[in-house]
Each structure stands twice: as structure tokens, then as C-alpha cells.
Amino acid sequence: MADSVTDADGHEHPKHELSHFAKRIYAIRELLVEKGVISEKDIQCQIEYQEARTPANGAKLVARAWTDPAFKARFIADPKAACAEMGIDATAINEFVVLENSEKVRHMVVCTLCSCYPRPILGRPPDWYKSFNYRQRSVADPRGVMREFGLELPDDVEVRVHDSTADIRYIVLPLRPAGTENWRAADLEKLVTRDSMIGVMDALPEIPQ
Amino acid sequence: MARGHHDIGGLPGAGSIDVTEHQLADWEILADAVNQALGARGVKRTDEMRRAREEMDSSAYRDMTYYERWIASIETILIEKNILTKAEIDKKLAEFESKWGEP
Amino acid sequence: MGRAVTSATGRFRPGDRVKVKFEDRPGHLRTPWYIRGKSGWIEKVYGDFLNPESLAFGKDGLPKKTLYLVAFNQADVWEKSAVPKDKLLVDIYDHWLEPLA
Numbered sequence: 001m002a003d004s005v006t007d008a009d010g011h012e013h014p015k016h017e018l019s020h021f022a023k024r025i026y027a028i029r030e031l032l033v034e035k036g037v038i039s040e041k042d043i044q045c046q047i048e049y050q051e052a053r054t055p056a057n058g059a060k061l062v063a064r065a066w067t068d069p070a071f072k073a074r075f076i077a078d079p080k081a082a083c084a085e086m087g088i089d090a091t092a093i094n095e096f097v098v099l100e101n102s103e104k105v106r107h108m109v110v111c112t113l114c115s116c117y118p119r120p121i122l123g124r125p126p127d128w129y130k131s132f133n134y135r136q137r138s139v140a141d142p143r144g145v146m147r148e149f150g151l152e153l154p155d156d157v158e159v160r161v162h163d164s165t166a167d168i169r170y171i172v173l174p175l176r177p178a179g180t181e182n183w184r185a186a187d188l189e190k191l192v193t194r195d196s197m198i199g200v201m202d203a204l205p206e207i208p209q
Numbered sequence: 210m211a212r213g214h215h216d217i218g219g220l221p222g223a224g225s226i227d228v229t230e231h232q233l234a235d236w237e238i239l240a241d242a243v244n245q246a247l248g249a250r251g252v253k254r255t256d257e258m259r260r261a262r263e264e265m266d267s268s269a270y271r272d273m274t275y276y277e278r279w280i281a282s283i284e285t286i287l288i289e290k291n292i293l294t295k296a297e298i299d300k301k302l303a304e305f306e307s308k309w310g311e312p
Numbered sequence: 313m314g315r316a317v318t319s320a321t322g323r324f325r326p327g328d329r330v331k332v333k334f335e336d337r338p339g340h341l342r343t344p345w346y347i348r349g350k351s352g353w354i355e356k357v358y359g360d361f362l363n364p365e366s367l368a369f370g371k372d373g374l375p376k377k378t379l380y381l382v383a384f385n386q387a388d389v390w391e392k393s394a395v396p397k398d399k400l401l402v403d404i405y406d407h408w409l410e411p412l413a
Contacts, residue, residue: 003309005235015309021277021284022236027301028284029243031293038246046242046249095358112218112344114259115275124241128228130275136223139346139400140390148226158397161386163218165342166379166403167361211336212345219346219390260340260368290370 053123055194057088058171061121062197063188066176075173076100083121092120094167099160099199101175106153108146108161108199109170110138118169122194129198139163149201172199177206214267215259237276244279253286261285320357322378322406328354329412330382332404340368343408347400351412352384355401363405378406 004012015023032038064086065072075082076098083090090096096118099107111117112135117125128134138145142161143153153159162170174196180188191204233241247253261282262270273281287293324330334349335341342364357380362373382404386394 007234010232016306018236019274019277021273021280022234023305024284024298024302025236025240025243025280026305027298028280028287028293029239030305031297031301032243032247032287035292037252037292038243038250042246042249043239043242046245047238050238050241050245094361110218112346113215113342114262124233126228127230127275128226131227132217132271133223134226136217136220137226138218139344140219140392142398143395145226155395155397158399159386159395160399160401162401163344163347164403165344166358166364166405168358168379168381168403213341216345218344254367254370256340256364256367257370259364263340 050119050124053120055122055192055197056189057083057121057123058118058194058197059189059192060086060185061088061171062173062192062203063185065173066180066188067185072173079171088121090118090120093118093169096121096169096171098173099162099170100173101199101202103175104156105158105160106146106151106175106199106202107170107172108138108142108159109164109172110135110161111164112136112139113163113165116164116169118171121171122197125198126194146200149195151201172197174199174203177203179205213263214270215263233276240276240280240283244283247283247287252292253283253290257286258282261289320359320378321376322357322360322380323411324354324357324378324380324406324409326354326356330354330380330409331412332382333408333410335408340365343404344402346389347384347402347404350384350389352382352388354380355383356381358403361405380404380406380409382409 004014007013033040061075065075079096079098080090080093101107115125115130117129139161142159146153164170174192177191187207190207193204195201196203248255262278265281270278284298288295330353331351332343332347332349357378359379360376361379363377367373382402384400386398386400387396389400
């Protein structure tokens with residue numbers, strides 16, 4: 001085992017500089033493996049499983065839903081089966097619900113009590129989603145949060161904030177941007193950001209440079 | 210009784226959303242993987258981990274980083290289930306620290 | 313969610329008006345403080361799930377509880393004014409709800 005770790009900015013640091021709990025996970029891991037509670041292979045598998053999960057999965061689902069109405073209907077009716085069709089393994093999710101945005105309705109998702117998120121599809125949530133500020137404000141001031149992300153909505157658009165307090169995991173199906181009618185799915189995917197599937201912003205209006 | 214320190218939806222005084230993101234450090238990736246591996250093996254449930262975080266000292270909850278809270282709750286639950294003891298963890302950590310070299 | 317709910321033993325159906333109980337007791341409670349005592353309506357019946365209040369303490373989570381998607385007008389939840397159309401939706405278990413006329 002290396003005596004240094006790579007930190008959040010990619011720098012190497014000696015392990016003795018880690019915080020109290022950061023150090024303890026190394027001791028806990030070693031003991032769990034020694035005692036056969038989990039194996040090194042278990043740990044490695046989980047690392048790889050997590051690495052394979054990124055917002056690109058969600059972008060593929062959304063782009064296909066935009067271009068294929070029958071798929072969109074299946075995606076909304078039974079999201080886990082629709083994921084399986086596209087080779088995305090969403091079996092770890094207990095229950096999965098798709099929230100479809102429209103011109104007159106926007107959805108936003110939060111977990112105020114902790115940080116529940118559709119990890120098996122989208123990967124790990126961003127730091128801001130897990131932050132106290134987001135957890136506190138999103139239920140009370142969703143439009144203020146959206147404004148920070150650049151989305152300003154008129155009062156005749158309904159904003160629906162979901163607090164995912166139980167085993168249901170939510171993903172927002174963003175509105176298809178105007179003027180993309182003949183686009184290929186591969187280009188549409190580039191408009192579907194992770195943040196648009198959380199609901200704090202719409203999909204991008206054009207491919208970022 | 211009062212609302213738990215985790216039960217913060219709608220509390221006033223929250224500031225703007227800091228969208229800075231960080232790449233996970235090695236120890237955070239490890240904490241995440243150990244947590245998931247324990248779940249996959251049926252050793253603990255997510256509900257137990259949440260409860261452990263709710264029961265922790267409130268100022269620690271606010272001051273610790275996200276994955277530090279995960280590690281603290283992993284430790285609490287493993288000790289509660291008599292899978293590990295605090296003494297064992299302390300001892301193993303002391304062994305590592307002498308290898309890693311304290312300043 | 314368009315799938316048929318396979319089992320739901322709870323008391324409520326979509327459209328029913330409900331009030332969230334104001335309870336304050338020890339334990340692992342997944343009904344947020346801000347929604348306790350508020351009135352809304354059942355939007356969806358998600359079905360029966362193991363009870364997290366029991367699972368959190370290493371117990372078996374039985375008996376299962378029916379989980380609902382409960383909708384609220386934002387204006388009814390917060391003391392400050394809200395855009396009239398805006399809604400707040402929370403996943404709440406049967407035993408936290410009481411019927412409203």
C-alpha cells in the first residue's frame with residue numbers, strides 16, 4: 001500500500017497528513033479484509049462500478065427519448081426496463097421515476113435529509129447537490145436556485161420540487177431545446193447536462209464549444 | 210425533541226450554491242467503495258448509516274466533510290454490530306501511522 | 313410512474329386530501345420537519361415498502377408501509393409568498409398521514 005494519497009487537486013500527499021477520519025478508512029478497510037467481511041475484489045468491483053456510471057448514461061436516455069416517441073413512452077412508464085434496453089444497468093435502484101419537463105412545467109430534485117441521488121445511472125452527485133445550502137434552499141426557493149444556474153422562469157410555468165425522502169430515485173427529462181428537430185442523437189446528447197437531469201437548469205440551447 | 214441536525218429543508222440563512230467541484234481523493238473513493246461493498250454483502254443497510262449520521266454530534270455533522278461523515282458512520286455501525294471494535298481500529302491505525310511516519 | 317402498483321395496503325388513493333401528522337419522537341424519521349402539519353393531496357400511490365424507521369435499527373422493516381407521492385402548494389408550506397402554481401412533492405409513508413375532509 002502506497003504511503004501517499006492523491007488529493008482532490010491531483011497532488012500527492014503523505015498519508016500522515018490526512019484528517020482523522022480520512023486515515024481511519026485505511027485501517028477499517030484492512031481489518032474488514034483481514035476478517036473476511038469484504039474482499040479486496042469487492043472493493044475493486046465497487047470502484048469500477050462507480051467509475052462506469054456517469055451523466056453520459058442519462059444523456060443517452062434523454063436524447064433517445066427526444067427522438068423516439070415510443071421509447072420515451074417506455075422510458076416514462078418503466079424506466080428500469082428502458083435503461084436495460086440501452087444497456088444501462090439500473091437494477092440497483094429500488095424504484096425509478098422520470099419527471100418530464102414541458103413548456104409549462106419544470107421539475108427539480110433534492111434530498112433535504114441526506115443526498116439521495118440516482119447514482120446507478122448518473123454516477124456520484126456533484127458536491128453542490130450534497131451541500132447544506134442546496135438542501136436547505138431548494139424546497140423553499142427553487143426559483144432562486146434555478147436563477148443561480150441561469151434559469152429564469154415566468155410565473156405561468158409551474159415549478160415542482162421533489163424531495164426524495166424514500167427509495168424512489170428521480171431523474172428529470174429536460175425539455176428538448178428549440179431548433180433541434182433534425183439533430184442526431186449523438187449531438188443531442190451534448191445538450192443534456194447532468195444539472196438539467198437534476199432540474200436546476202434546462203438542457204443547453206447549443207453544443208458548448 | 211427538536212428537528213435533527215440533518216433535517217434542514219427550508220431552514221433560513223442558506224447562502225448561494227457553490228458549484229465548485231472536486232475530484233475525489235483516494236481516501237474518498239475508498240470510503241465510497243467500502244460503503245457500497247458492505248451494502249452489497251448485506252452487512253449493513255443505508256438506513257442504518259443515515260441513522261448513525263443523525264445520531265452523531267451536531268457540530269461534528271456540520272464541520273465534517275461529506276465522506277468524513279460516511280467514514281464516521283461506517284465505523285459506528287461496524288462497532289454497533291460487533292464486527293470491529295474501536296480498540297482494533299485504533300491499533301491498526303497506529304500501526305499504519307508508524308509506517309507512514311508522523312512529522 | 314405508469315406501472316401498476318402490485319400491492320398497496322394503505323388507506324389513501326390519488327386525489328385524497330391529507331394532512332401530515334405533526335409528530336416529534338426519537339428515531340430515524342424520513343418525514344422532513346418542514347412538511348409536518350402541512351396539508352396536501354395524494355398524487356401517486358407508490359406501493360408498499362419496508363419501513364426505514366425499523367431498518368435503521370437493524371430490524372426487519374416489517375410490517376411494510378404504503379409510500380405515497382404527496383403534493384403540496386408551495387404557498388401552503390411556507391409563510392412567505394410563493395408563485396401560486398408552484399408545488400412541493402414529498403415521498404411520505406401512510407402512518408404519517410391523516411385524512412382531511
